[in-house]
Amino acid sequence: MSGLLLVLLVALIFVVLYQVSRSSEMVASIQGEEVFDKKRNKWLGYSMLVLYVAFMAGIYACHVYMMPLMGPAAASDHGVQYDMMFTVTLVVTGIVFLITQLLLFWFAFKYQRRDNQKTVFFSHSTKLELIWTTIPALAMAVLVAIGLKNWFAMTSSAPKGAMQIEMVGKQFNWISRYPGPDGVLGKRYFTNINDQDNILGLDWKDAKTKDDIVLATGELRLVKGKPVELIIGSRDVIHDVGLSHFRLKMDAVPGITTTLWFTPLYTTEEMKQKTGNPNFVYEVSCDQMCGRGHYSMRAVVIVETQAEHDAWLAKQQSYYAQNHPEEFPVTPAPAPADSAKKITMNTPK
Amino acid sequence: MSNEATLHHHDVHSDDHSHGHHDHGHHEHKQHFLTKYVFSQDHKIISRQFLITGIFWAIAGGLMSVFFRLQLGFPDETFPILQKFLGEWARGGKMDPEMYYGLVTIHGTVLVFFVLTGGLSGTFSNFLIPLQIGARDMASPFLNMLSYWFFAVAGVIMFASLFANTGPASGGWTSYPPLSALKEASMGSGIGMDLWLVSMALFIVSSLLGGLNYIVTILNMRTKGMSMTRMPLTIWAFLFTAVLGVLSFPVLLSAAVLLLFDRHAGTSFFLSEVFIAGKALPNVGGSAILFQHLFWFLGHPEVYIIMLPAMGMASEILSTHSRKPIFGYFAMILSLIGITVLAFLVWAHHMFVTGMSPFLGGVFVLLTLLIAIPSAVKVFNWLTTIWKGNIRFTVPMLFALGFVSLFISGGLTGLFLGNSALDIHLHDTYFVIAHFHIVMGISAFFGMFAGIYHWFPKMYGRFMNNTMGYIHFFITFIGAYVIFWPMHYEGVAGMPRRYYDYSSWESFKQFADLNQMISVAAIIVFFAQLLFVFNYFVSIWKGKKLMDGNPWKANSLEWTTPIHPGHGNWEGEIPEVHRWAYDYKDDGNGNDFIPQNVPLRDGEESH
Numbered sequence: 001m002s003g004l005l006l007v008l009l010v011a012l013i014f015v016v017l018y019q020v021s022r023s024s025e026m027v028a029s030i031q032g033e034e035v036f037d038k039k040r041n042k043w044l045g046y047s048m049l050v051l052y053v054a055f056m057a058g059i060y061a062c063h064v065y066m067m068p069l070m071g072p073a074a075a076s077d078h079g080v081q082y083d084m085m086f087t088v089t090l091v092v093t094g095i096v097f098l099i100t101q102l103l104l105f106w107f108a109f110k111y112q113r114r115d116n117q118k119t120v121f122f123s124h125s126t127k128l129e130l131i132w133t134t135i136p137a138l139a140m141a142v143l144v145a146i147g148l149k150n151w152f153a154m155t156s157s158a159p160k161g162a163m164q165i166e167m168v169g170k171q172f173n174w175i176s177r178y179p180g181p182d183g184v185l186g187k188r189y190f191t192n193i194n195d196q197d198n199i200l201g202l203d204w205k206d207a208k209t210k211d212d213i214v215l216a217t218g219e220l221r222l223v224k225g226k227p228v229e230l231i232i233g234s235r236d237v238i239h240d241v242g243l244s245h246f247r248l249k250m251d252a253v254p255g256i257t258t259t260l261w262f263t264p265l266y267t268t269e270e271m272k273q274k275t276g277n278p279n280f281v282y283e284v285s286c287d288q289m290c291g292r293g294h295y296s297m298r299a300v301v302i303v304e305t306q307a308e309h310d311a312w313l314a315k316q317q318s319y320y321a322q323n324h325p326e327e328f329p330v331t332p333a334p335a336p337a338d339s340a341k342k343i344t345m346n347t348p349k
Numbered sequence: 350m351s352n353e354a355t356l357h358h359h360d361v362h363s364d365d366h367s368h369g370h371h372d373h374g375h376h377e378h379k380q381h382f383l384t385k386y387v388f389s390q391d392h393k394i395i396s397r398q399f400l401i402t403g404i405f406w407a408i409a410g411g412l413m414s415v416f417f418r419l420q421l422g423f424p425d426e427t428f429p430i431l432q433k434f435l436g437e438w439a440r441g442g443k444m445d446p447e448m449y450y451g452l453v454t455i456h457g458t459v460l461v462f463f464v465l466t467g468g469l470s471g472t473f474s475n476f477l478i479p480l481q482i483g484a485r486d487m488a489s490p491f492l493n494m495l496s497y498w499f500f501a502v503a504g505v506i507m508f509a510s511l512f513a514n515t516g517p518a519s520g521g522w523t524s525y526p527p528l529s530a531l532k533e534a535s536m537g538s539g540i541g542m543d544l545w546l547v548s549m550a551l552f553i554v555s556s557l558l559g560g561l562n563y564i565v566t567i568l569n570m571r572t573k574g575m576s577m578t579r580m581p582l583t584i585w586a587f588l589f590t591a592v593l594g595v596l597s598f599p600v601l602l603s604a605a606v607l608l609l610f611d612r613h614a615g616t617s618f619f620l621s622e623v624f625i626a627g628k629a630l631p632n633v634g635g636s637a638i639l640f641q642h643l644f645w646f647l648g649h650p651e652v653y654i655i656m657l658p659a660m661g662m663a664s665e666i667l668s669t670h671s672r673k674p675i676f677g678y679f680a681m682i683l684s685l686i687g688i689t690v691l692a693f694l695v696w697a698h699h700m701f702v703t704g705m706s707p708f709l710g711g712v713f714v715l716l717t718l719l720i721a722i723p724s725a726v727k728v729f730n731w732l733t734t735i736w737k738g739n740i741r742f743t744v745p746m747l748f749a750l751g752f753v754s755l756f757i758s759g760g761l762t763g764l765f766l767g768n769s770a771l772d773i774h775l776h777d778t779y780f781v782i783a784h785f786h787i788v789m790g791i792s793a794f795f796g797m798f799a800g801i802y803h804w805f806p807k808m809y810g811r812f813m814n815n816t817m818g819y820i821h822f823f824i825t826f827i828g829a830y831v832i833f834w835p836m837h838y839e840g841v842a843g844m845p846r847r848y849y850d851y852s853s854w855e856s857f858k859q860f861a862d863l864n865q866m867i868s869v870a871a872i873i874v875f876f877a878q879l880l881f882v883f884n885y886f887v888s889i890w891k892g893k894k895l896m897d898g899n900p901w902k903a904n905s906l907e908w909t910t911p912i913h914p915g916h917g918n919w920e921g922e923i924p925e926v927h928r929w930a931y932d933y934k935d936d937g938n939g940n941d942f943i944p945q946n947v948p949l950r951d952g953e954e955s956h
Binding site for chain 1: 622627633635677680707711714719736737747827838841859884887941
C-alpha cells in the first residue's frame, strides 16, 4: 500500500511540475516568445559560469574531504614507483582537464547568443589541427615511456634469493603455502585435492611437498626489505590477489600459474605507527568477481623482521605432518633456541 | 491480411510519386494498426520502437542500481521495498548477496547492450540515416523490422531470467568462466546464465541485421549530390558504429556458443583443472583466459559502438545551436577512422592482470594510449566549434555541452587505466567504475538525451517541455559528478568493485559515509530520469506543436520533410543536395544558415 502511495506521490509531483512548466511557457507566449527566449538564454549563459565555479569548488571540497580517508603511501618498492607515476599522470591529465573544462564553460558563457553578434565561419585550420594532434602525441609518448619502464620492471623475473610463497584462491578464502626448509614448493595437482587432508592437492609422491607449510587462512608472512615472489593459482574460478597497500594485483586463474613479486618496505608494526591506526592491517582482497562470498574473501599480510619471521617459521608444522600424525612421534619438543634445528627435526625422513 | 497489406504497401512504396497516399485524411486504404505500429517496416516507427524499448530497459536497469546502491550505502539497514520487488531474495528487506550480484550483472548488461547499443544506435541510426542522407527508407526495411523484433525477443528472455528460481546471471556483465560456466559456482550460473547467453545471442543477431542495413543504406542510398564528404557527422559516426558492430559482435557470439557448449556439452574450451563442490572436474586443457580475449574483442569496440553515435550527434548539435560550422570536418572523420581502427587493437588492456605476457601488455599499452590522440582532436574541435559562436542554450545544446565535459573527464582517467603499470593497482577498483560510468555511461547518455531533445520535434511533430528539460539537465549533470567523482578516490585507495559489503575491511570501511552520500545522490538522479520519461511520454500527445518545419534552423535534410512525414519521408521528389551539412553562414537574406538542398549561389564554392 505504501509503495502504491509513493508511486502516486511521485506521479503527482511530476504532473504538478509539468503544469508549472506549461504555465511558464504560457508566460512566454504572453511576453512574446522572442523576448522570453532571450531572457532565458542570458540566464542560462550565466548559469554556465556558476556551474563551472560550482564544479571546481566541488572538486576542491571533495579533495579536502577525501584526503584524510585515503590509505597510507605505498608500502612496497614497486608501489613507490607507482605513486610517482600516478602523480606524473595526474599532473598531465589535470592540466588538460583544467584547461579544456575552463574553455568549454568560458566559451559557452562568452559566446551566448546576442543580437548582432557575428559568428565566424571558421571551418578548418590545418595548422591548429597539426598542433593539437602533435601535443597529445608527445604527451602520450612520455606517459607510455614512463609506463613501460615501470611495467617491465614490475613484470621482470624476481631477483635471486626472493622468498617464494604460493597463494591459492578458492570460493571464498585464500590458502597460502610456504616451501619449508628445502626452499622449494613441491608439486600439486587438482585431482589430489580433498577438503579433509589435502586442500591444495599436494602430490605426496614428490618429496619436496612434505616439508611445505600450508595456512588455510591464506595469511602471508613477509619479511621487511626482502623480495617475495607470489606463485598464484586457483582451485575453482578466477580470483585475484589484490594487494592495495603494495599497489599490485594479479589474477588467480584455474589451470594457469601467475606470479607477482615485490619488496615490502615497512613492517605491520611500523605501518601502525605511520598511520596512527592501532588496527592497521595489510589486507589481501579478492579483486575478481568470484561468486556469493566474493566480498568476504579476505586474507591478512603480516610484514615482520627477519628475526620475527624465523621465530614464526620455527613454530610451524608441515602440512604433511599435520595430516599424517601417525608418521611422527608425539614429542612436542620445547622450542629450541636455534630455529633452524627445529625445522630440520620436523623434516620428514 | 497482413501479408496482403504488406504487399500492397510495397507497391505504393516502389512508386515515389504516390506518397500523398500516406497523408492524413487521404487514406484510401487505412493501414492496419499491426502493420503500422507493431510490425512496421517504416524506419521512423522502428526507431521509436527501439527508443521506447530502450527507455523501458533504462528504467529497469536504473532501478536495479537504486536497489544495489541501497545495499552499498546502507549495509546495516533493511528496506521493506526491496522485499516488495525482490520477494524471497530480500526477505525482511535485506538483499541476498546472490541477488546483489544478479542485479549488478543485469544492470551492466542491459545498460551496455539494450540501452546504449540497441536504444542509442538502434534509435538514431534508424531514424537519421534515411532522413539525413535523403533515402525513403533503409535498404531492407524487412531486415530492419526483424532487427527490432530480435531485440525485443532478446529483451523478453533477459526479463524472464529475472524470475528464474535460481536467479538471473550473476557473474558480472563480462560473465567470465569458470564462474559463469559451472552451475556449482554460483546460483546465477544456473538457468539464469543460459537465458543470459541465449538473450545475448539474439541481441547479436539483431545488431548484425541492423548494422549491415545501416552500412548498405549509407553506402548505396544517398540522394543525388550527397557525396560522402557532404554527409553530416552523425552519419559518419553511425557508419563506423555499424562497421565496429558487424566485425566484432560475431566474436562475442562465438564466445557465447562455446560457453553454452562448456555448460551443457561437456567441452573444455574455457575449463581446466577445476575442483569445485567437493570434486575435481574432468575438464583439462581449456583456457579461462580465452573467453576474456573473445569477450573483449567485442567488449572494447563495444565501448566505441556506444560512444561514436553520441559523438556524432554532439557534433551536429553543437554546430547547429552555436550557429557555426563544425570545426575540422575532415579531422573529425579521420579521428573517427582512427578510433575505429584502434578500437580493434586494444582489447587486451582489460586483461593486464591476467598474467599475460609483459611484452604483449606493453604493445597494448602503446596502442591504447594512441586512442587518446583522435579523442583529444575531437575535443579540441568541439571547443573550437563553439568558440565565437552565437550559442542558443536549448535543452539539446546543454546536453551536448555536458557530453563534452563528461567525455573530457572520463576520457582522461582512461590514461591511468590504459597504462598497465597503473592499471596493476587500479584494475577492478572503483576507479574503473568511475571512469567507465562517466565516459561511456553518463556521457553517452548525454549524447542520447541531446539527440532525443533535438530530434523529438521530428519524431512526433511536437516539442518536449523545456522547463522540465532544463531541470533534467541540471540535476543529471551535477548528480553525475557527485556520484562518480568521489569514486576515483575510493579506487585509488584500492577499494574493489563488485563488493556487497565493505564494513569488515579495515582498508575500505572508512568510506561508509561517502557510499551513503553516493547512494542518496544516485536515487535523486534516478528520479530525475523518471521526470524525463514522464516529459517524453506526455509530450508525445501534449507537447507544444511544431509550427515551423525546421525549428532549430538546421541544415541537414531531415528538416526538409513534412512535419509529419509518412512512410517514404518526402512527398514528391527527394531533395537534391548541393552543399555540405555545415554551411552556417549568412545566406544573403538575413538567415544564418543555408540548408543542404539550397543550390550554390553564383560565385560560391562548394565546401
